[in-house]
Each structure stands twice: as C-alpha cells, then as structure tokens.
Amino acid sequence: MNQAKTVFSIIVPTYNRPEKLAQCLQSFVQLEYPRDRFQVIVVNDSTEISVETTISPWQNQLNLTIMTQPNSGPATARNTGAFVAAGKFLVFTDDDCTVAPDWLQNLEKRFVETPDCLIGGRTVNALPDNIYSTASQQLIDYLYSYYNAIGDRAQFFTSNNFALPAEAFQKIGGFDTTFSLAAGEDREFCFRWLNLGGRAVYAPEVTVYHSHALTLRKFWRQQFNYGRGAFLFGQIISKRGAKGKRQHPSFYLNLLTYPLFHGSGIQMLLITGLFLVSQAGIAAGLFWEKKIFVEK
Template identity: 90%
Template sequence: MNQAKTLFSIVVPTYNRPDKLAQCLQSFVELEYPRDRFQVIVVNDSTEISVETTIYPFQSQLNLILLTQPNSGPATARNTGAFAAEGKFVVFTDDDCTVAADWLQNLEKRFGETPDCLIGGRTVNALPDNIYSTASQQLIDYLYSYYNAIADRAQFFTSNNFALSAEAFQQIGGFDTTFSLAAGEDREFCFRWLNLGGRAVYAPEVIVYHSHALTLGKFWRQQFNYGRGAFLFGEIVSKHGAKGKRQHPSFYLNLLTYPLFHGSGIQRLLITGLFLVSQAGIAAGLFWEKNVFVEK
C-alpha cells in the first residue's frame, strides 16, 4: 500500500488469546474510517501457536499483515510491528482490547493539531462485573489523574492506547526490550520520550475497551509483575543520571482513598482492599527483582 495514503498503522501484539484477538480485529472492521487510510499489523509472539485461522476471516475486510516471532514478550513484538509499519503514525493497542468506532477519527484530529506529540487515549474497563478487572483499571485511572492532570503536559500512558509518528518511534529506538513482561515498558518509553524533549498529550476521547478477565491470583501476579517492572525502570532512570523521585505520602493516601470516590456501595470497600493488595504485590515484585538483579 502507498505510504502517502496510509495514515495509521495499528500494531497488535498477541500471544495465545485467539478469541480476544478476533474481537479486537472485529472492532477494527467496525471503525468509521476509510479502509485505505489504515493498516493492521498483528504480531504473533509465538512460533508454536498459530493465529492464521483466527485472522483469516478478516483478511478480506482489512489491510492486514501477520508477522510471527519466537516468544520474546510484548515490547519486542510491538517493535517488530512498528518497524514494519507503512503508515505515517503508528498506533498501539493490545489483543484483549476493542476500539471505539471513532478511535482513528479522533486520533487524526489530534495529530492535525499536534503532529509531533505522543498522544495517549483513555482505556475503559469492559468487564465491570469483574471486581479484579475493575480494580486494575481504577489503579490506572488514578495514575492518569495524577500524571496527566494537565492534558497537554501528560507524563504516562499505557501501551494499549497510544500513538506517535512512525519516524519518531524509530528515532527513539522503540520499546526497551529489557522489559520481557507486560510491565514497565510503557512507563520507560514515556520517560525516555519526555527526557529527549518530546511532548505528550492526553486525549480522553480516543477510547479503547479493555477486556482483561482477572481472578485474585491473576490480579496478584499482575501487580507483582508491575513491581518487577518498577525495579527495572528505576535502574534505567539511574543510568540516565536521574534520581528516582520519591512520591509524597499524599500520593499513596489519595491512591487508597480513590475507590471511595469512584464507586458505589460495598464495591468501594472491596476495591480499596484490592488497592492495598496491589501495593503489597508491587512491593513483593520489586524486592524479588532486586534480589535477582543482585545475584546477577
């Protein structure tokens, strides 16, 4: 496809979630946006698990490319897709997300105003009846309210809903593949982008719906991995000569009270409890990764 006509390249890393991937691709079919203006790049992060059957029904409906790599983690998979992008802008989402019909329309408007910026959208929990998924998204919502309070001077986006020019992505070197888990690579990318003088803009009208079904065990593992990623992030920040910034105690007080103002009934108390669990999980993951780092 002619690069001059392709405005967006949507990159979707996937690993062994065929049903979710199919839902994700269906949402691209339903986009209210010209088909010849975007392409979809699915990166299968496995040479052992095929997704060809899953994507086959969509190949006649989308400009769809499938790339396959040995299991290397989502950061590497995103790089694989982005470095093959034909579009002017590269857009990232995940295989357990679906996008709003006006997703690309709203991104185009934003890039028309700020073409050189990193633009991050809003993620909505698509599983409101799952208390663990709700708590997980509320944690992200709190971080967005804290780091992106000034929308045109945003500081942090999750990698399931942000976009930037393909040229800028390549110049910055893509995601840091030191992060082999889905934890911390987006935080490091945003830090590096801002540290190099880039600007980030929060665009809440650019919406994806996240269907990440969690149990208590999966919620703990997620937060534990976030802790591992936080340690790696701290090491990278220190290598840049920057000191890790300690959060003011009010950050944690506001974190733990956030669910009380963003829920109803007993759910508020349950999610507050899960926020406490999350902090324990993050601390455990951080110390675990620190011990592994010392042993190396």
Template identity: 55%
Template sequence: MSAYFFSIVIPTYNRAEYLTRCLTALTQLDYPRDRVEVVVVDDGSAQSMASTIAPFRSTLNLTLLRQTNGGPARARNAGAAQAQGQYLVFTDDDCQPAPDWLQALEAQLQTQPQALVGGHTINALPDNLFSTASQVLIDYLYDYYNTHHQPSFFASNNFAMATEQFRRLGGFDTAFSLAAGEDREFCDRWLQHLLPMAYAPGMQVYHTHHLSLKRFWRQHFNYGRGAYCFHQVKARRQAGQVKVEPLRFYWQLLTYPLPQRPLGQGLALSGLLMLSQIANILGFFWERSQQASLATPQPIEAPPPSGTVG
C-alpha cells in the first residue's frame, strides 16, 4: 500500500527563487495534503536548497535529496526511487501548477489508470517574445503529435504515470545529460511497450522561463543535441533508420503563429521559430561530430524538430 496517492518530483539546480515560486504554487493546490508528497532533488547546486524549502515543511510533505550534478534525467530518477506515491507527477522548478492541477490529473487517471498522462503548459511570460516563441513551438508539437491521433509526446515538466510502471521501464535514460530529449525518448519507449498515453489539457502548469536571444539560441541548440541522441537510441532500438517528418511539418510550424497573433507579432514569432530550427540543426550535427570522434554513429538522414522545454 502506497503512503501517498501522488509523489510530485521536482529537479532543481541553482534556482532557489524559481523553486520558491514552484513550492508556493504547490501549497495552493486544491487537493488533500495527506494524499501528496513533494520530492525535491537538488542536482548539485552551488548552495544547498535546505534553507529554500524550510518554510514549506509545515505545509507540504516534503523531502529534499541532493546529488552531484548529473542532469535532470538522473535527478528525476533519484526522486522517483525515493517516492512513496502510487503515481509519479513530474514538473520543473520554473513551473507553477494551477490549483486544480492534481484534480484534473486524477480525473484522467480514473478513466485511464495505466496511461502516461500529459498536461498543458502555459507561458507565464507573454511579454517575453523569446519565451513566447518557445511556448508556441511546444503548442505546435502538442497539436501535431497529440491532438488529432494517439498522443506520442509530452514534455517532462508536466506529466505523470504509475510509479510501478515508471520503475519497470527503468526511468529516464541518464545518457541524456542535458534538459533535452530525455522526455521524448521516455515517451517513445513507453509506446514501444504498447502502453497508453492520454492528454489532459485541464492539467495546467505556468512556465516561467526567462529567455534572451542568447539563451533562446542555446536552448534550441541543446534541443538539437538531444534530438541526435534520441535518434541514435531509437535507431538502435528499432535496428534501422528513423523516419523524419515531412517538409510540410516545417512549413506548418513556421506559419503556425500567423493566424493566432497580430501580423507583426506573428511574423516575429515565425522568424524566431525559423531561428530555433537553424539552432536545432546545428546542435544536431555538432553532437554528431562530437560522438563521431568517439565511435562510428548510426546513419541518420536529417535532424528532427526540437520539442523539449527546460
């Protein structure tokens, strides 16, 4: 018998202010406190997060773990290993779940208890054009992969599954040391085991990811690096080359913001989406060249689109 129904796992690294906002949002959840625990995994921050979480111990069933820096995949696995809940719920330190977050998740699990359930992420910085462009990209990917057919991709800042099933699959692949591609690989492996996925748009978190041009470029460059690793893993698993998206996928991506925004903003967002794909391609081939110096890689024809948040 599990001690809790939900275990919320949050990796964090050198972002005490973000973590404070995240934990504050968790104190405002409209859900019974005795059914939820929160496991924070400090991924080797320069300063311990103990003082950051101390004010929340009276209102949350809170556990703090600390590890040497190894990336969010390893941190999430560490949190999941200590979790006592029947279901694992993953979010990030720069996210603030809506008050009805767990209610929406539980409602979905009542109909599909064995599903990997993904929720909807909302950009909390609408005045930041770079943050908005990154969210538009995720919105497009969710529309493309999840809305019109069986879901196949959820970002790890807002998804959940049965703890037993997560452990049976071996958790996240820790070869993904960046916040890039590990969630896509996990979703793909989940589907490879013929397990269901379900989209719950009412399960919402607000994503506060401050981006500048430099940080936007680096984010999508790293997504390209993660995409190359994902394709390598998938090619080995399927013993062959991986199918890439058709050209219309990219055209639809670039035009996606235009009908939804004023013309000037829509064009600016389309330009940033094009820039994101250039960064993605360069990151993809940079990672391939790095790995080529260590071993002969599997042949891959072209890079995939970026599709992870951090």
C-alpha cells in the first residue's frame, strides 16, 4: 500500500457483534470516496471470538486489515488500530454504526479548512422504533446541543464518529486505557485534547447511523457504566491537577425538559421518564465506582 495516498484510516473496535460488523463494513463499500485513499482496520477485542468469517466477504472489496487483542475494552482496541494506521487522518467509528456515503468526502472538506483539528460528526439513531435507543440518542443530542453550540469551539464528541490527524493522536498518547468500559474514554480524550491546546470542530454533515438495540435493562446498564466512567474521569483529571467544570443546575433542568421540545405524544413522556432513569443510573454507577475506589 502506498502510504502517501492513504488519506484516511478508519478504526473499528469490535466485540462479538458479527451481524452489526457486517453492516458496518458494507457501508464502507458504499462510500463515495476512492478506495485506494482509505483503509479499514478492524480490531477484534477478543482472542476467543473469531471474526475471520464475518469479514471475509469484504477482504477483496476494501483495503481491510484485521487485528486481534485480548479483551481489554474499546479504548485499548482503538489504540491498537491507530498506532499501526497508514492514513494521514484517523477516523473512529463503532461496529454497530453504518456511515453515510458522503462521510469521508465531508470529512475531507473539513480537514482542508482546518487540518489540525479534532472533527466530530453527527450520530443518528437508526432504531427509531426502539424507545430506549431513542432516549439514549436524545441524551447525546442534548449534550451536543450544550457542549457544541458554537460549532468551531466544540468540547465533546462521542468516539463513534470523530477524526483527527494521526500524528496529533500519537503525540497526545491516544485514548486513556484506564477506561476498560465503553464509558468516559471519549470524554477524557476530548478534555485532554482541548487542555493541550487543540481545537475541536463540530461537523453535523459528517453522519453515522447508530444501531444500538437497547432494552430497559441494557439502558440502565449503559447509564450505570456512564456513571462509573464519570467517576474515573474525575479521578484522572484530578491527578493531573486539572479541574472539571461543575454544571449549573440549569444544565440538569434543561436536560430533563429536553424531550418535551423534541418529541410528541406518549413517546415524549416515556423518553422524559427514561431521562430520569438515566440520571438515577449515572448516579448509581458513580457511587458504585467511588465505593470500589475507597475500598482499594
């Protein structure tokens, strides 16, 4: 492979979701972007679960590399792929996401304008009939409306849809592998990026579709893990001598009323209820992780 021609390296961590991974890879085939200018690196976060059969139909359609590591979590998996990538820019998404055909085209346009930035795109819930998946995405939408209200001064992106120069990623050390769960590692990365003087730009035209099927139990677990990640995030930045910003009470009031302005009927009321469940789950996860920390 000619490294000089490789503009983008797409990094996809995966763990035991073969059907979702297959859909993700198929969306890369449909990208309206020259095949010789991007590579795909799939990092299998398990030495016990093979993905060879899953990826084999795409081996001849994509510049595709498969890597395998012992189960260590998505932060480590992303680093595993990123540190061997050939592209000038790294692009991160997840195995339960599919990308819009103009995904890389739009990223390229943004990097022409701001080549040294962290660029985050928009995530769309691909399961609108799943109330829990809808609530989960609306929570992210609220955070984006709050943290990324000024597009060229963005503060937070989820790791299923952001990109940055490979050299800059390596320079700041990649994702913090202290985070073993899919919770908090993207928040910490964005915080560290900005604290080191980096700039972040929100690009809503850079779109992925997220197919994360949730039940009430899985929704609770997701929010519980977010709370655990939030505690770990606080501990990490405290050790560095940095201080996290305390949220004004209006942040939580606006969060809990957000569904009332972005829905209708019974769904609006159900999602409002799930926002309350979310805050309870986050609080429970935070206190759980704090208890573990104190007992160590």
